[in-house]
Amino acid sequence: MTDPTPVSETPTPAPETPTPARIELPVEPGEWQRVSPKYIVVDIVGWLIFGGIMTVASFTPVWIGWSFGWILPVVLGTIFLLVIAFTPRRVRAIGYALRDDDLLFRRGILFQRFVAVPYGRMQLVDISRGPVARMLGLAELKFVTAAASSGVLIPGLPLERAEQLRDHLVAVAETRRAGL
Amino acid sequence: MSDELSRAKAATATDFTDGEWHRLHRATPLFRGGLTLLIIVGVIVANFRERLIEAFIPGGGEFTPEDPLFEYIIAENLILQAAAALLGLLLLIIAGFWLSWRFHAFRITDQVVEVRSGILFRTNRKGRLDRIQGINIVRPFIPRLFGAAKLEISVAGNDANVPLQYLTGAQADALRRDILLLASGARRDAAGSGAPSAEAAPGAVDSVEVPPGTSLTLASGVIDKRVGEFLAPELDPSLVEPETVVHMNPGRLIGSTVLGGPAIVFVLLTAGLITGIAMTGEVALVVGFIPAMLGIGGFLVSRITRSLRYSIAATPDGVRVGFGLLSTSNETLPPGRIHSVKVSQPLLWRPFGWWQIAVNRASRSSAQGAGGQAQTTILPVGNADDVRTVLRLLLPAGVTDDSMPMIDLGLTGSGDEGGFVPSPRRARPLRWFSVKRNATALTPELVMLRAGAVWRSLTLVPYPRIQSAAVTQGPIERALRLGSIQVHTVAGPIVANLGALDREHAVSFFEHVSGRAIAAAERDTSHRWGETPAEEPSAPESAP
Numbered sequence: 240m241t242d243p244t245p246v247s248e249t250p251t252p253a254p255e256t257p258t259p260a261r262i263e264l265p266v267e268p269g270e271w272q273r274v275s276p277k278y279i280v281v282d283i284v285g286w287l288i289f290g291g292i293m294t295v296a297s298f299t300p301v302w303i304g305w306s307f308g309w310i311l312p313v314v315l316g317t318i319f320l321l322v323i324a325f326t327p328r329r330v331r332a333i334g335y336a337l338r339d340d341d342l343l344f345r346r347g348i349l350f351q352r353f354v355a356v357p358y359g360r361m362q363l364v365d366i367s368r369g370p371v372a373r374m375l376g377l378a379e380l381k382f383v384t385a386a387a388s389s390g391v392l393i394p395g396l397p398l399e400r401a402e403q404l405r406d407h408l409v410a411v412a413e414t415r416r417a418g419l
Numbered sequence: 420m421s422d423e424l425s426r427a428k429a430a431t432a433t434d435f436t437d438g439e440w441h442r443l444h445r446a447t448p449l450f451r452g453g454l455t456l457l458i459i460v461g462v463i464v465a466n467f468r469e470r471l472i473e474a475f476i477p478g479g480g481e482f483t484p485e486d487p488l489f490e491y492i493i494a495e496n497l498i499l500q501a502a503a504a505l506l507g508l509l510l511l512i513i514a515g516f517w518l519s520w521r522f523h524a525f526r527i528t529d530q531v532v533e534v535r536s537g538i539l540f541r542t543n544r545k546g547r548l549d550r551i552q553g554i555n556i557v558r559p560f561i562p563r564l565f566g567a568a569k570l571e572i573s574v575a576g577n578d579a580n581v582p583l584q585y586l587t588g589a590q591a592d593a594l595r596r597d598i599l600l601l602a603s604g605a606r607r608d609a610a611g612s613g614a615p616s617a618e619a620a621p622g623a624v625d626s627v628e629v630p631p632g633t634s635l636t637l638a639s640g641v642i643d644k645r646v647g648e649f650l651a652p653e654l655d656p657s658l659v660e661p662e663t664v665v666h667m668n669p670g671r672l673i674g675s676t677v678l679g680g681p682a683i684v685f686v687l688l689t690a691g692l693i694t695g696i697a698m699t700g701e702v703a704l705v706v707g708f709i710p711a712m713l714g715i716g717g718f719l720v721s722r723i724t725r726s727l728r729y730s731i732a733a734t735p736d737g738v739r740v741g742f743g744l745l746s747t748s749n750e751t752l753p754p755g756r757i758h759s760v761k762v763s764q765p766l767l768w769r770p771f772g773w774w775q776i777a778v779n780r781a782s783r784s785s786a787q788g789a790g791g792q793a794q795t796t797i798l799p800v801g802n803a804d805d806v807r808t809v810l811r812l813l814l815p816a817g818v819t820d821d822s823m824p825m826i827d828l829g830l831t832g833s834g835d836e837g838g839f840v841p842s843p844r845r846a847r848p849l850r851w852f853s854v855k856r857n858a859t860a861l862t863p864e865l866v867m868l869r870a871g872a873v874w875r876s877l878t879l880v881p882y883p884r885i886q887s888a889a890v891t892q893g894p895i896e897r898a899l900r901l902g903s904i905q906v907h908t909v910a911g912p913i914v915a916n917l918g919a920l921d922r923e924h925a926v927s928f929f930e931h932v933s934g935r936a937i938a939a940a941e942r943d944t945s946h947r948w949g950e951t952p953a954e955e956p957s958a959p960e961s962a963p
Contacts, residue, residue: 262926264926417883418943
């Protein structure tokens with residue numbers, strides 16, 4: 240919370256999505272905290288590796304000698320390129336807000352998802368780091384409740400920030416401890 | 420803490436709750452390994468049957484020498500050695516049983532219940548009393564004949580049970596009462612017996628309840644007791660209020676089974692088989708269908724037999740669900756252990772007004788529930804009155820006379836009556852028939868999600884059990900200005916989601932529910948349900 244890096248809720252007013260249809264919560268735009276822009280690199284690397292493997296694998300029909308075998312890799316490659324092209328926008332859509340009694344988390348542009356998790360429901364906080372994220376000094380923080388479907392995973396936090404957030408969440412959860 | 424313990428103990432009925440290690444029923448290893456032993460004996464008898472008949476009735480059996488080992492033993496005159504080896508094996512098994520009984524012990528303090536077992540590989544399991552999600556007394560058929568019962572204490576988690584197998588039936592019942600008393604945090608001795616006297620319950624339940632007498636009266640007494648236990652009602656009539664009891668109607672059970680999904684599959688399979696045979700004239704087709712038919716038939720029969728003696732009732736320490744004809748199971752769910760409830764109605768049950776109730780719980784018992792389903796089906800089938808009674812039992816805080824009209828509307832109603840907010844008309848492309856049924860409602864204690872015009876269902880989630888909430892929107896919903904909401908509880912068969920709601924409504928619902936859930940969780944004290952509100956609720960947390 241010492242470096243909140245507040246951003247506006249919709250950094251670029253996207254013309255392709257009519258604003259009234261989107262879900263917007265009555266949260267002050269300044270309350271949303273954004274993940275590190277460096278996470279874009281992590282995300283792109285992950286998609287490049289996955290997409291590359293899938294695309295190369297989809298060349299199999301071409302090697303076998305099917306006449307229209309090239310359609311599959313072209314389609315797959317285009318989809319993955321589109322996904323990668325939208326990565327910066329997707330990463331900007333990830334945000335979290337520390338409210339008085341709960342943690343609010345949002346992600347997604349095409350499929351929007353907002354989750355509110357009361358601090359007292361925390362069972363554990365997990366910090367994990369992949370190889371690319373570690374090179375960039377990033378970590379991801381997972382907030383686990385008794386419900387598997389809560390699914391709050393905040394990626395792309397600077398390690399220092401992640402640890403600070405973890406300690407804060409544990410401390411707050413301790414004061415608001417609830418049963419199951 | 421020791422003072423607290425002895426005070427609590429003064430009110431308990433068994434001497435198991437004194438924090439010392441106790442052993443289980445002496446026949447435990449036999450019951451647990453009993454099946455294997457029976458199979459071995461069966462195999463031996465089956466192999467030697469002809470030989471034995473031959474030995475006792477010479478020329479009586481059609482003896483054909485086919486066992487070379489046995490022939491060898493006879494031929495070499497090693498009968499004595501063979502008998503000695505058998506005897507040794509038997510002694511070894513008995514010694515193993517005895518040792519495993521010696522090493523299997525449990526203890527119950529006012530904080531935890533702990534079981535340790537195993538000779539070479541030792542296991543030690545500990546469950547916290549204030550995390551108890553249910554106590555189940557299971558009586559499998561064979562142990563039940565000998566008056567033994569298994570007490571299963573489930574704490575939160577997947578298969579996180581602390582089983583005490585086996586105890587005598589009376590011990591299991593008394594111990595359940597004591598554990599619930601300790602877990603509830605109640606101080607029932609507040610009126611009297613203030614002195615922490617350990618001898619307040621001087622061995623009230625001993626391993627030998629029958630008073631000493633001649634062996635004849637002893638034996639007949641034991642038999643009487645067994646018969647009495649076998650026929651005893653699963654619910655102690657002194658514990659429950661009679662108007663809360665729901666029993667299974669056999670006709671309804673059979674009817675609902677016949678009209679349920681598996682039975683329909685069974686009928687379709689049979690019809691397909693008959694037409695198949697008629698068309699091709701190949702009677703051999705039957706063979707291919709036999710395994711599937713046997714499986715489904717067995718499921719149907721077991722569903723009926725298991726649910727026949729079904730009953731559910733309220734006790735001071737929570738809901739008690741009992742069922743089973745030969746093997747019985749009787750589970751107590753303390754208050755606040757039910758995370759969500761779903762009342763549903765398959766299409767074919769509708770003319771009869773039958774419903775089914777399932778719940779989400781934080782623990783899963785390894786024993787199976789009524790109807791062969793997991794233990795999450797609380798009411799296999801019941802009419803609307805049964806549903807109301809059971810809902811009152813399951814959610815006593817939320818289902819009251821005030822909210823009952825809303826629940827009725829949730830079951831059969833549609834539109835925006837009674838506080839339900841249905842999907843707008845523009846949601847019809849996503850909810851063709853159920854656009855008016857698809858609705859949410861909020862009471863001071865419950866979240867209600869109504870869905871389905873063909874397969875009706877109503878999901879109830881009490882605020883204090885909500886773990887988190889979410890609102891989501893996909894591209895199609897965005898085009899229609901709609902949104903979905905999700906109420907997250909512990910994992911189970913019920914998923915409390917509802918899609919195709921008005922976007923504004925979804926957002927306000929999300930805001931409201933997440934706010935109310937926090938407030939309700941702070942007020943909630945059901946982990947120590949019997950504790951007087953004046954006491955510090957966090958006091959038991961501090962102990963190791």
